[in-house]
Amino acid sequence: MAGLPETMMPSVLPRHRKARRLHCLVLAGLLLLPAAAAFGGPDDYPSASLQPGLTPGWNAHPNQLDIDAPEDEAQSGMTEAGTPVLKRNENQFPAEGRNVLLDLDSLPGPDGAPQPFDYDSSPTAHNAIRGKNTWMFWGEGNEIFWNWVQQHGYGLTDFLVLLDSRKRDSRFARSGLINQPGLETQGDREKRILGLYIDQAGANVRLPGTGSADPSRPVQQLFPVGDNKLYKDVLSKLPDDGLDPAIYGYPSGILGLRLFLNPDFFGDTKAAEEARKYWQAKVVAPNDDAYYEPDKWVSKDPKLVRPFRVSMSCGFCHVSPHPLFPPANPEKPDWKNLSSTIGGQYWDPATTFTNLQGKDSFIYQFLASQQPGTIDTSLVSTDQINNANTITAIFDLPARLARAATNAPEEQNASNLLIPQIEDPTQGTNPRHTPRVLLDGADSVGVFGALSRVYLNIGAYSEEWKRLHNTVIGFRPQRPFAVATNLKNSVYWRATDKYRIPYLAAFFTYPSPSRGESVTRPMLLGDTAEGKPIIEMEKAEALKGRGVFVEKCAICHSSKQPTGFDLQFSRGDKVSKTLAEGAPPALSLPMDFADWPGFLKTQAYGEYVRQIAALAGEPAADGDAFIKGNFLANEIRIPITLVGTNSGRAMGTNAMRGQMWDNFSSETYKMLPSVGNIHFFNPFSGKQTDHWGNNDSFTAPANGPGYYRPASLISLWATAPYLHNNALGKYTHDPSIKGRLEAFDDGIDKILWPEKRQSSTFRLPGDLRNDPAITVANGDAGFIYRTTVASYIDFAPGFIKPLLTGVVGPTLVSFLTCGLWVALAVVFIAFALFGQTRHAGFVFALVAVITAALLRVSGMDTIYPALWLLPIAATVIALLLWFALPWRLVGRIVFVLLAIGSLYTAHLAGNFVDGKSGNLRVGPVPQGTPVNLLMNMNPQASLPVMSNAVFGLVRGILRVSKDNLTGDAAWNAFRDEAAIPLMRASKSPDFVLDRGHWFAETLSDDEKTQLKSFLKTL
Structure with a gap:
């Protein structure tokens, strides 16, 4: 302290001693932070039960009208880049009316050869042709x-x-x-x-x-x-x-x-x-x-x-x-x-x-x-769940509409009612009869609305769509794609709404004059030269299998049901046990599969079987009236807790209130109760699995998610692999009849005999069980898609800034890359001019505290212990400035250097965001990592949970990178750091793709074989 006036000593030293004591206490306290940062264990999944975030003001105007929405290109006469284009209205997009696809969707003739689907000269037929061309080209x-x-x-x-x-x-x-x-x-x-x-x-x-x-x-x-x-x-x-x-x-x-x-x-x-x-x-x-x-x-x-x-x-x-x-x-x-x-x-x-x-x-x-044949329909407007589903076949739409007319109608709101419908005779009917479209039954405003929404989901009126969410990346609340906005500002929407959707409805429902069936008729194996002898050979077995189907499957997989049929789902004493003879079969089924075998033994189910068997009757020599015109699904949402399959698709949130497809889901959907605890296999818990391969559970949110509608069994022989994600069964990539039957045999055997799922030697890509090169998946209770090679999250330089601004907004990006550092530089210059040396010491003390806190909270010090040299060095500099170098000139030099450093940091940050420093490459994510461990992170997770997940991910990557780990060693290191924190941040921690649908376990082997022969005939 030599050189300081004595009059300064009493006033400065106490402040220095207090600062030093506070500094040391803070640093010591930070040593306890790992306990505070250990947020819990693998049994706790808080992020899976959260409601999705809402954009402020999403419902400020009637029917969610977006008053700031741009017009589409045809209406505005301008591209988004400002190029003038021809203005057009909805009447200037006439549908192609010629039958230019004559041989597409051919039907089998009397000799089995393909014959074109026939249309007469009626207006309905002309509209059906327009619908076919719309489907293929528009x-x-x-x-x-x-x-x-x-x-x-x-x-x-x-x-x-x-x-x-x-x-x-x-x-x-x-x-x-x-x-x-x-x-x-x-x-x-x-x-x-x-x-x-x-x-x-x-x-x-x-x-x-x-x-x-x-x-x-x-x-x-x-x-x-x-x-x-x-x-x-x-x-x-x-x-x-x-x-x-x-x-x-x-x-x-x-x-x-x-x-x-x-x-x-x-x-x-x-x-x-x-x-x-x-x-x-x-x-x-x-x-x-x-x-x-x-x-x-x-x-x-x-x-x-x-x-x-x-x-x-x-x-x-x-x-x-x-x-x-x-x-x-x-x-x-x-x-x-x-x-x-x-x-x-x-x-x-x-x-x-x-x-x-x-x-x-x-x-x-x-x-x-x-899997091939699937797509995540929330791929663009992401709900932050990797939830792929089959690209569904369009089968027997007339039968499906007939089932919708007998199911309970669903309440619609004012926005829903802006969409026309074909199920009820009067527009504006409320509640409205509707099929349950999409695999989770979320599209619930009618077929018209479902077809309209598909076009939005593949990019129509994107001038507005891109404003409603952070396209592809997500991590920002959505707002509804409002029908009212589309009607006001989109020529393309109005053209489709007025003409194209009615044409599509005609295409799918128009009956062939010669056959009386629509283009969506079943494609029967028995109509092929290869299939006829198979069907004939298994005829007796198939007849017995029909009885098994009626008794054990038809409750979910038949659109023809006894009068008054209705299903609800409950637990405990509310599950139906008795049903009066001849009474309408309005049943309350168990919510959980564990209770299903017991329910089958109840008098209530026995009475249902008696009624459905009477309805089904016996097949006639010239055909089966019960199967003909049967959609082979009941169009009722079934709780995932009963179905037992992977819950990712059922957990989708895009149709919930205030989300992207809010206008296309009914009020009934938006008020569905939570299905409760969903059981699943957690590969990180170390717990023993139960009879169904599960060892953990999480609680599903209410108000929509948690349900699947049964898939139609029409042409089941031709549509393997199975389940909603095509993950069960052998994939052949062979569209021949032989290739389809090979896939059918493998897939249906795994449906009927679940034990064959584990014992199968066939593994789909990404299923690393029994992989000789890596052992990370050997304990998996089913097919978990794991990365097949070490991989990186990689973006080209020009996309770094859009990526960041999409997630956190342009203001924050600008602040973090420029504004913050310029402001600090200004502050440091001010201190250089007017401050004291002790102030520079406080700056380094603050840097020491912040750095130490980050190291402890993030756990990065466990990867690179040498990083503690940073807060130690900052502490030493602070002490030097307080006690050994108190001269004002030193303080000025320090602040000038800090100002220069701040401006240089701004320069570096700006270059990085602008792509001038190269591409963004984060990794490696080691081979064997479950993809959904990262892809299902919930942006609504609490700050402690999300920060712990991000820090765990970074630690995992750094451990792998630091030691150049590969194979099992890389995965084990990554798992130890990242797995549990990422699971706690997961929106859907259920990773096994091929589990569930255990309903055949109550059947004998003979019954299963008979049922398989019957299913082949559908």
Whole structure:
């Protein structure tokens, strides 16, 4: 203290001693923080029971109208980038009325050969044809959204890369995608269109009834063109299948995807001119096809405006090889070999939606966890649960509507009633009869509303959709996609609402004049040459199996039920035990599967069986009246606690009040009670499993989630693998009848004999049980998708800022990367001018305390103990400034250096966020990590739970990275740090995909064999 005036000593030293004592107490206290940070054990899942967050003001206006919503492109006459386009109204999108898909959805003729579905000349038939064309070709303007995905969607997928014509002959093999007949491979570099390999027209490119191509026919120009020569040259090279390009665009070569010229590229604006120059420089001029190589980063450049926008129709996901008339070569189908209603059973989410990522991308692994033929319908408007479900077949819609008319109607609110309906004779009826659409029964405003919502969910009116949530990433509250807003601001919505949805309803329900059945009729194995002898050989067994079905399965899997049939679910004494003879079978079933075998023995169930058996009768020689016109599902929501399958899809929250699909779920749905405790297998608890492979439970939230509607058993022979996620049974990727029966045999055996699930030697990708290279999954009680390689959460440089601003908002990003550090620099300069040296000591003391606190709370000191040198060094500097270097000049120098450091930090942070420091690459996440451990993190989790989960994740990654661990060692290190904290933050901690549906365990082996033969006939 030499050199200080004595008059300062008494006043300064006490403050220094108090500060030192406080500093030491704080540091000592921080040693106790690990106990406070250990938030609990694996039995506690607080985040799984939370209601999703609500956006403030979501219901401020009638029917959730968004008064700030933009108009869609057709209504505003402007793209989102500011390019002028032609204004259009809902009457300027006429549906294609010619039967251009004559052989699609063929029916078996008397000799088993395919025959076109026949239409008469009635207005209803014409509308049905329009509906078929709508289903296959209409995107409702969603090319705007998918163009945003290509350019701004975080470098995950690019449909123009997916459309690479050089790979046309392997599209089905790689991705389960269906080539449009009449187009051909174009692999000649000299014939590229703007550097792109696009399928070229073959001899039969023109759809039936569209005539020959007429080059002189004028094409409606939808926007002012900037470079007419380029525009006309591109148009002349695109394949033309005869549809109106102003409405349907041009064929891409993949069914369900259509090409539209991008106004933001071809338009007459300065920005469009710059876009053309940039594309020329990045894609065309290099002449190296780097655009198709994700590692070259060209296709991951958010400044790269594409020349084509790609629209998506319902057919993209729903068209697939016809079960009755499969193509000899799936890469080269004819129209007669395709069904538009069977669902994309071989469609691969990973290679389709992460085609710019490799297998070492964690996002790729996330999509790969969704089995072929499934998709997470909340993939874009995420509910933070990885909850893939089957791309459902559209079967026997007339029978389904008939069941809806007898089920209890559901209460609708004013927003619901803005959607037309076809189930009740009068519009505005409330309560409304409705099928339970989607696997969790959430779409509950009628078929009309369900079809309308599908278009929104594949990108229609994206100008508004993107404002309602943080697209793809989530971690921000949603607000409803309001029907009132759509009606006011979207031409595309009104065109679909007024014309296209009625056409679709006609398509699915129109009866063939010659057969009396709709295009959604069952596809029977007995209608095939290969299947007839099998059905005949097992006829006697199947008849016995029919009795087993009526007695044990029909309560859930028949749309034909005794008069007065109704199901409720309860526990304890409220479960039905008796039912008067002949009384309407309004039953209260057990809520939990453990009580199901006992319920089957009750008099109440016995009386139900007597009634359903009387209704079913015996099959006649010329057909089974009970099965014909039977949807083979009761359209009633069943608690997941009774079904016992993976609960992820049932836990989806997007249809809850105030969430994205609020307007498309009934009030009845929004008031459903909690199903209570959901039992599941926790791979981290170490507890023994029960009879059903479970060892843990969590409590489901109320007000919607927790239920599944039974799947239809129609054409069960053709739709394996099974369960709502296609996770049970062998996947063959073979659409032949032989391939389907192989999958059926394996899948149905595992349904009927659950013990075969564990003993099977067949493992789906991601099921690492018994993998010779790694043992992490050997204790799993079922199929848990685990990462197949070490992977990284990886984003290209140009997407770092959008990623961060999407989650925390632009204001906070700006503050953390610039404002905070500039403000600190100003403060430090002020202290340099007017402060004292002791103030610099307080700064370092504060740094020491904060650093120590972060180390203790985060646990990072357990990974890198040397990090304690930081708070120790800060403490030493503080003490030096207080006691050894008190001169004011020292303080000034320190504050100037701190100011410079703050400004440099701002520079570094800005460069990072702006992508100037390279890509964002977080990892490795070790091989064997359950994907859902990370993907199901609930943003509504409490701050302590979420922070502990994030810190645990970071510690796990650092431990693996620090010691270069691989295989079992890497997973064990990661698990020890991250597993329990992430489980506590999970919105759905249920990871086993192939468990549940144990209802056959009460059957004898003979009954199971008989039932299997019967199911083959459906």
